[in-house]
Amino acid sequence: MDPEYFTSYDMCWGTLGTVRPFPGFHADRDALEIQAALESKNAGTLVRILTNRSNAQRQEVAQAYEGQTRKDLAAALKKALSGDVEVLLLELLMPPVQYEAYRLQQAMAGLGTDEETLMEVLCTRSGPRLQEIRAVYKQMYKKELEKELKGETSGDFAKLVLALLNKSEAAGSVQRDVETLSASLNGKKAEAAPWIEVLTSRDSDHLNKVLTGLELTSGQTVNLTVEKRFSGDFRLGLSVLVQCIQNADVYLARRLATMKSSLVHGIMVSHCEEDLLCIRAAFVKLTGASLYSSLQKQFKGDHLQALLAICRSED
Structure with missing residues (x-):
């Protein structure tokens, strides 16, 4: 990890992301260093640079590299690297x-x-x-x-x-929405349509109140209700939606806990500049271990170093 990363007074410490703009950034200098690293197939240098720049900075580096070499950086990475570290660095290059x-x-x-x-x-x-x-x-x-x-x-x-x-937020009454969802469960077969209509057209605060009201009415968690009354793909989809409404950080932490490479990449790359700190906190609470140490138990080599750099630190 570049030591400069932690020394700038211009850091955006208010963000909930772990990857932030690199201080003293020079796209041309990074591009030259990357060019040399690609020629020598020095994966460590590629990891160090690309995981310590914001996505916007990576786009500038890619442009500078193309200007210097007349080559596409993603294509060059594919030639020089292989395996999970190649996949991860290519994903980091995407806007x-x-x-x-x-x-x-x-x-x-x-x-x-x-x-x-x-x-x-x-x-x-x-x-x-x-x-x-x-x-x-x-x-x-x-x-x-x-x-x-x-x-x-x-x-x-x-x-x-x-x-x-196609979701968009529409006004609604919490009490009426609770009654609508409760009524949908009264028949022998639960009705899916009211759940789709309500849960995809209200803001998160409203929906949390609706789900809490439904739990008070039914005497059981909404997740248990979904598990008992629905089936197949719709049950899975509704379960994910309910979990994300209640606490998306906990849901994403649960996904990370599988330590499946594709899921770890997807969540960490998608959220590293937005709210990965929140997901890290949820991960500790959920598993009793930090994401940083859990990654060390599961992955290795340059791939591990890249994941640790995105995760940033121990909790």
Whole structure:
């Protein structure tokens, strides 16, 4: 890790992210150092630079590198590196909205669909951010995200996914929403439509009150209600949505605790400049161990050093 990182008085310590703009940043100097590291296949130097710059700074470095070499930095990284460290550094090079579009595409690629990753992205991003992701998805893949999601999902789960993609906040009464959700559970088969309508069209404070009211009415947690009354992909999707409404940091920490490489990358890269400190705190509370030490038990080599640099410190 660059020692300069901690010495600047210009640091944005108010942020809840772990990766912040590097002080004394010079894109041309970084690009020259990266060029030498690529030639010698010095992964340690590549990791040190790319994990200690903000995403905006990485974009400048990539531009400077292309200006100096007439080569694309991502393509050069692919030639010089391999394995998980290559994947992680390439992900760090993507602009944030592009990376979210990439995660959605990857969740739908190949055989089978990663429904939970679809839900994670859709549940943890605002309506305006999702519209940006939709536009970038079309630019990157020449396909409409909504059509792709329709093709990969079905039934009530498809309706939930599309409602989240197009979510917007509308006014509502907490008491009326509690009554609506309670009534949807009265029949032999629970109704999905009211849950989709309410949980994708209210702000988070309102929804937390609704879920609390529903728990008081039913005498059990909403997660247990969802588990008992719904099934299949819709149950999974609704469970993720409820968890994200109640505490997205805890949900993401639970995902990180699997220590599955793709999930660790996805969450840490997506949230390192936004709220990874909050997720780290939730991880400690959930598992009794810090994310930093947990990464050390699971990963190794340059890949580990890159993850530790993004995580930043012990809790």
